[in-house]
Amino acid sequence: MQESRRPTWACEVAGYATYAMTQEPRIVEGIRSSPGFKEQPQVAGRRMSGFDPRHVVADCAGVPTYLSLEFGQGYQDAVGSPGTPRRQDLFDGFVEAIEKRLGCSTPTS
Secondary structure (H helix, E strand, C coil), X not given: CCCCCCCEXXXXXXXXXXXXXXXXXXXXXXXXXXXXXXXXXXXXXXXXXXXXXCEEEEEECCEEEEEEEEECHHHHHHCCCCCCCCHHHHHHHHHHHHHHHHCCCCCCC
């Protein structure tokens, strides 16, 4: 995870996955007002809204935070191989890392 606390960043694991996060209010508002934005299943015990289970907005200590995870061909090719983590497990870990990094608390329910 990047060391800076900028409102927007992305990290690519070459060919496997791209993680992104923003707390930029104009970007988050644009996402929230887009067609198809709706309630999504909880991630790491946190209520989510978004486009699908891996493109979501969460409340992080009162700050709307957009989180996304895209998978590349390297990950697609590895699916089904022993030791390949599930997509949702990777996203859950990402959300938990962001919460710790930004000082957010995970709700109990």
